[in-house]
Amino acid sequence: MTATHISPAELRTAAPATDARALTGKRRIAFASFVDENYLPGFLVLLRSLALSNPGVCEDFIVLHDDLKPSSVAQIRALHPRVSFRRVDADHYDSYAKGDQDNYLVRKAYFILDVFKIRDYDTVITLDTDMVVLGSISELLSLREGLAAVPQFFYGQHKLNSGLLVIQKEYLSDEFYAKIDHVGRTGAYELDKHDQGILNAVLDGDFVRLDPRFNFVKRRLSGDLPVPDDTAILHFTGRHKPWQGGEAGYDKAQERWREFDMTDAELHAAYLAAGGTTHRDLLVHYGTPYVERTGDVNAARRVALAHIGAGDYQAAVDIMERVHIPVDEAWPHEVYGHALLAVSRYEEAKAQLLLATAAPNRAATAFARLALISWVHGDDAASHKYALQGLTVDPTHRAGRIWHQRTISVPAQQSGSAAEQLAHVAFYMDRQGNAGDKLLPESVRLAFDPDTTNRRWHSVHAHRLFDEAALERVNARRGMVIGGGGLFIPDTMPNGNSAWQWNVPDELLKRIDVPIAVYAVGFNAFDGQSYRAQRFRESLRLLVEKSAFFGLRNHGSIEKVRAMLPAHLHDKVRFQPCPTTVTRQLVAGWKDPATRDDTILINAAYDRASLRFGHDYGYFLAQMAKAVRELGDLAEVQCVAHSLDDERIAFDLRREHGVSMPVIPMYDFENDEIRELYARTKLVIGMRGHAGMIPFGCGTPIISLISHPKMAYFLRDIERPEWGVSVHDRNLAEVLVERSRDLLADHDRTVADVHGRQQELWKITQANAAELRTVLGG
Template structure:
């Protein structure tokens, strides 16, 4: 692939509140112009794309001038994310053409409407006389320029416009104006239509792709076989396969006919594939297949896709449509998983017990049974099930986690109940996420220097809030809920609230003591959604019942207010995460006299698809370049908040030959976490608390933004330049440049961090004064 300089122009920016604008995550779409004559070819193209690239599911824009409703329905059946845009056909009537009266010639220009698309970063056009035969992953990873395959007959200077990979700098009014100028002047090869205009405009200035991505039929003259590495086969010329084809190309046309099938056959072929199909495609093709056949294994796959997408009720619904034989363990286990995720615990228990009969599913089923028992406060039963899971598989991680959780000594309330606050939080296990481990203590420090059971009653957010829990809470002087990103749907799903606190509405309404929601975050990723109705109802009740409702950034405030009736908006206010003011909260805090000559890097891998999209390989390569250059400034080390965070060290070593020391922060106590972050010079972190904790300790930070919350925090402290998207085209250069700037006068940078922190502390103190009135001192 040979790069060529790009034609640049300012692209349309996304709104400031748009998650994509904050994370910089690329939006990718396919596009084709489709009419009734070429509809059979387009349907074959969609089938081939699904079957050869089952892990790819981007938006597909259908440009058209007049498709019948039946044709629209046929297209929708073949892709879950198809959108239709009518072209401005009259716009192209002013173009000089070789044959003005030929309707096919007129329509050949309509694909140029693709350059009028403004809501995507990358658009891949595909002619409707193509079929996809192999992986197109490389096309999805392209990030610069306008890419195409050079024409077969004309050498490297001219492109074939059947496939174009267009980046956003070309999706502009300026570029469209240049297309119009050439089209209206006729200064191009008239018989090449849209392709002629583009070649006249670009004059060879395009990124050259391998011929396998637009392998034209003419290369196979004499009935040659299609090469095995062909990714996209293009049936150029007058004779199309759906019209009978052309003599001398039988083997090529046979490849096209592989994708001339019914919807039912496509669905069956798709669900029979192995590997890791895209969840949306699996739901789209698997659901009608289950409805038609009642196939249990397909229902299981579709249910797992729904669970992966956080749509637990849909997973229950698909499993309820099929009859599961008693000895089919895996479907029972998946059905049990779905049922427990919507809080139908007794039914879930029955399904999971059936699943324990099969050795290959037993450990997972026992671990889920342990989880259900633990959720209900039955540690003895949870321990029994966890041990049974470990007996089947001693390496089973989930069974081990639940076993350890039942062995840990819960915090004992030691003081008088009327002098205590109840505290709903996610209490992290040993070797759990370091940031979540620190959070409960940090929240308590904002209320009382004594963070022990003398002043606090711990209420684990993930345990079912039942009558006994209600009685314990109502015996205290108040209830604090926070901190952390509790407004997230999938860490420990339940059907009672659809967020992290497993509280039924009727029990929430019976809480008699004042409720303070403190520094909670709305933590949905870009592309992640809640079960809207249940979450909104629970959220509204919580806001109504709360005497204080503080969210940890203004981005979360905007999101939550949008889900509430207008009369509740003013109750939602700003309360910074207490980790960001650690220096003010920790008794006898001392800023370090000297710091280690280190730069700490943190990367997160939970929900990696939502974080990186198609850009992980790019991100890793950029981080490798950055680490090499940052090593000239200080020793670079990997700091792992959780076990999964160590992956960046493994991947850098395997892919780029770079070795980083790994600091297992998940093994640290709270004091050790704060001490390490206080004495380093700079932290480059992807997790929210790999930014907020070091900032709170007075240490300069740069955030690797893969989640909106990172940008929310930097916006709140008025330092957006301390963040860079993991998708940034110049990620390595930006990281190194900003690191140099922050380290050049380190004392000045630290003073700036302290100054930013002062405003957060002022707000925290003002809220504390109000909370003392609400909760009593």
């Protein structure tokens, strides 16, 4: 299959600028069932079995229905946190030719066909309500092509059993539904097979065949045979359903169904007792009422951790406040302390964390969080002390080592006159920290002044509490610059004061007297990431009101932020590209390389991996293995790691696919080394935002592996959306290799195009700089 070139205009038409899923290509997956009152008992068992057999799976569940009682709806909602209800168009199917009019199924069996009207999901998995899930269904979630089903037991491989269908987006279309309608109305199908007969007539054997264990029909067990151990989904076909008394000769199968015929309280307890990975949404949904009912401390701890993992820190505090924590229960104290820290209740957090240090298995983490609290408050000596105490317990503890290194030698802050300095609020990266974040503060300063040292700048770390002393220091300067980078994100260093990365209380922000310039900041939240929306909106509005200049680094961020502001503030929010994208213009004496290394650099990011990859990481890795092999014919392929975790792609490719790449530890590089390496290579294929923006700014062609909207935003801004490909793309390897070949075929022309796109960003930067000189002086 040949990859298709999509023009910028076509891409802009395809999706709104801030439609995150459309921009990243992340698949939306849902389960679906048709449910009525007669089959409700079966459906409730199906939901319980799905949760207990696959505790790490929680996708949206669409309940198709023609009418359900409010009490039935409540029962369903109690079992699944992401359920939605859609009424079927029952009358529509009355026009279909049908068989025996006395059969109960002659009308309602067709209603599941409404699933083919769904347009807001990429993959829909239908489950009949007389099924019970007994094993892992992860293989179904990873399917990406075709319409998949298990062939019928009695009729050979040509016909499918419609009890379970895995339907991809190309079948969720008006065209396919029209085919269903045509067959249904003409009666050109086996009338006694209802919906299944129609699908078999339409498909005529053209479906992806699944292993029978995913729809293991009861009839295979005639004579009371035991259910095979590898059965993933058991299907109670036929007239006699387990909730109606069952059928003689199938006792062992029906016993498996009865395992999940339990009360909600029993379900909650069973889920919390289940081993393996649990899903945050299910853990919260089942764990919260369990904690309310039992007061179980360890259950509360697990629910709190699920809230913390989702960025809902106040909910984590709330659940821990509901239980009594014994003094010697270290882990709950540590988790409670973590949650309190995240909402800026620092003294209470400190008390909980000190209690947690009593247990050797939690002490290192607790001491690291105590070190963080002290550092946030500007007490480097106390932070260093706590870090050392933690390292005494566990010398390998990563967070403890970070705090120890951060406080081991604090550089002198001021070398110039305060009146000549700008205060600079930024995220200042540690040794072996993210290379992009390390380079960014210097790049921002270069946009204002060739001198990036403390002679002209007063550093204000965004993550430190902005207190009275910090306010006094800032107000002594001639202005304040905030940025750049993705400071509008809730979870890197959460706080309850602003709900974004600068830990500033409103009352102190109001008292800043010097001009404020927000510069090249990004709205960095992932699709589906939790925000303390009200607190963030209030802080954001105040910041915009106080700012003399408010520039965001892409138009996607502009639209997101404007949507949170009153209309009269919208015009204050303007475009200021990230200064890393105009590096060639900012760095004094910059010279483009006369020759380049014959290399292609690849970067992949693993922070918030579930939000980046969903169920598709195995697919992504396989596609990257194929791409790396083929790209090796064009140049030497190397892995460039912006952070330690970025090295994982090299390890995973070698372990899973036997593909090796040299690893470049860019996290150890100084800023000049970062720029030099990116300027010398021929092409960078990067997932991190700055693995695209920095090489672009150095004049190097890029292809973005899009797993976050921000890179799609950037590529739209430079009118080159074709320089990006989603990590979920069905033809990822093929597209990646083809676009790489295109960019490398006439490299000089591609570089010239990069320079031209960069020049447009530079014009905007220069225009803004003229205004900023008026605002800030200097």
